[in-house]
Amino acid sequence: MPTTTSAPDTDLDARDSRPSRGATAAPGPLVVDEHSEWTPKIWLLVFVLGAVLFLDGLDLSMIGVALPEIRQALDLDPSSAQWLISGYILGYGGFLLLGGRASDLLGRRRAFLVAAFVFGLASVVSALVDAPTLIVALRFLKGVAAAFTVPAGLSIITTTFAEGAARNRAFSIYTVCGASGFSLGLVAGGLLTEISWRAALFFPGPVALILFFLGWKVIPRSASQPFSLKHFxxxxxxxxxxxxxxxxxxxxxxxxxxxxxxxxxxxxxxxxxxxxxxxxxxxxxxHPLVRLGILRSPELVHANLAGLVMFGGYAAFQFLVSLYLQEQLGWSAISMALGFLPAGLIVLASALRIDRLLNRADTRVLVAVGLTSFVLAYGWFLTARPDQPYTRFLLPTMILLGIGFALTFPAVNAQATAGVDDDEQGLASGLLNTFVQVGGALMIAVVTAIAATASEGRAADPTQLPPGVVPSITVVIVLTSIGLIGTLIFLGRRPRVIAGDTSAVSEVTSG
CATH class of the missing domain: 1.10.287 (Helix Hairpins)
Structure with a gap:
């Protein structure tokens, strides 16, 4: 039987007792610490939270693979088609802060479950309609739903697992699910697109609805604060x-x-x-979305900016390379997906070790090494030629991207929320993920514009990278390098930051 910090009842059901009619659910006593045994219900809880985050990333990358097929089926030009991705990202990033606030006020369990249900329902409907505008609107709605599940899920982890080894273990599983969802979504997208582009839109729906019912059983109940509309x-x-x-x-x-x-x-x-x-x-x-005083924490600000350049650069790179491989080199959707597979496998394998790194290593060191890996990955791709074998053309880039994601994504999540009070965990996680998603939307827009300008009036050489790809990826390298330089400067000027160790984390709950 697991041990808890404040109650003899060790089952998750102890936090799931039903309140009397009209009463507010009482916060449960369960806190899983480093001495607690992980029961099947605890594992199922982490699985549900991680699987929903996996779907959030999976959905985005699957559409990237299916985009050429969707463009052809719906007769969309490139600038219109990119809204199928940008619409989701903007709904996601634009409402993460409100999602964090909602999870703090309405209760983490309620916010998470309602959003997961909406995500699943919107997925099913989007696969059944033909109007491009309606599909974009539904993808925006899915992004909004994801914006509520992410901060709620992170808050459930940080209030269920004690800070330190137990939380780092849960964090590592959770964040790896997000990173691997984005990476392995390429493979799922390739397989589903071989069936139909509608299958790629439909697939997340039933999965999200199953996770909704599982979450209903295992997510602990938490107290919802008294509120009115003025609180939003x-x-x-x-x-x-x-x-x-x-x-x-x-x-x-x-x-x-x-x-x-x-x-x-x-x-x-x-x-x-x-x-x-x-x-x-x-x-x-x-009752602001962002209590600006929280930005007094240099650790939080650094995590946000590092997350922005990390995901922004990768999202832009994937967008460009997906279209390039399928539309110009003639790769099938599944071939392109398998080409990206090594990155996802590395991220999945990292789940076995990353929690130990978070317990021992300075999170800023992990971010620095991860961003370095991203820069090297993009640089290698610029030196490659499409007539080279896969082992020289794409594989080194995928290996470096996998290492970068495996190190950077969990590190910025742990650093952003360490030392933050429970009642602002939703705000801190929502702020981080806002920066991450905003980075993706902006960088996709930037590289799309740069590629269009650079390619105008220029013929492509089939033995070289297209003229629009080279300047676009160069911009990605520059921006990622700026993030790396900022991390190195921050690393030299601030005390050591270990996930779960709040002694070196600035006070962010006052003011």
């Missing part, structure tokens, strides 16, 4: 999301409209004004 910063959520939408739309349309045109400059100014309005709202709202 709707104005903050709208201004931040609209700012991101306008920024991405402006970047995507800039090559056609002209980078110096009134429409492009007006779009950038409008996005800046909306972001400024967001900051003002957060300063004045009695």
């Amino acid at each position: 910063d709707v104005a903050g959520a709208l201004t931040s999301t609209l700012a991101l939408l306008l920024l991405v739309l402006t970047v995507v349309r800039a090559p056609a409209a002209g980078w110096g045109s009134a429409a492009t400059l007006g779009g950038f100014v409008g996005a800046a004004v909306l972001m400024l309005a967001f900051v003002v709202i957060e300063q004045r709202h009695p």
Whole structure:
């Protein structure tokens, strides 16, 4: 039987007793610490949380593989087709902060389960319709649902598992699920696209609904705080999301409209004004999405920026290479997916060891090594030629990307939430994942615009990388390198940061 820190009843059901009608569910006493035995219910809890995060990443990468088929079936141009990916990312990143707030106020269990159900239902419907605008809208809704499951899932972990070895173990499994979902989604997308592009849209739906019913059984109940609509910063959520939408739309349309045109400059100014309005709202709202004082933690800020360049660079790289391999080199969806498979396998294998690294190594060192691996991966791809065998053309890049993801993704998650009070775990995790998703949306928009501009009027040489790919990936390398340099500077100036050790983490709960 496992031991707990505050109650003799050690089963998860001890936290799942039903309150009387009209009463608020009481917070349960269970805290799994380093001395606790992991029962089947604890393992199932971690599985459900990780599997939903796996689906979030899986859905995004599957559509990347299926995008050429969807473009052909729905007769979409490249700028319109990219919204099938950007719509999901913007819904995800734009509402993560509100999702974090909702999990703190409504209760983590309730927020997680409702969002998982909406995600599954939207997946099923999106596979049954033909209107591109409706499909994009449903993918945006799925992104919003994912924005609620992520901070709620992280909060469930941080309030169920004691800080230290137990939480790091749960964290490592959870974050590896997210990274492997994004990586292995390519394989699933390839297999499903061979059947039909609709199968790629449909598949996450039934899985999410099954996880909803499992979660209903094993996710601990938590107290929901008394609240009214004034507790939800709707104005903050709208201004931040609209700012991101306008920024991405402006970047995507800039090559056609002209980078110096009134429409492009007006779009950038409008996005800046909306972001400024967001900051003002957060300063004045009695219950802001972001308590700006939390940004006084250098560790949290560094984790956010590192996550932004990590995922932004990878998402842009995958977007470019997926289209290149399928549309220009003629690879099938499954061939492209298998080409990316080594990266996913490395991430999965890391689940056995990463928790030990988090317990012993400075998280900033892990981030530095991981970002270095990303830079080397992109650089290697630029030196490769499509007429080379796979072992020289793509495999080294995939191995380096797998190492980068396996080290960086768990490290930034652990660093961002270490030392944060339970009532702001949803905020901290939501803030981190907002930066991660915003990085993906912005970098995809940027490389799409750069590739379109660089390719205009230039014929492609089949023995070389396309003219639009080289400058786009070069920009990815530059931005990732900036993140690496910032990490090295931060590493030299701040105390050591070990996941689960709050002694070196700045105080972020005051002010």
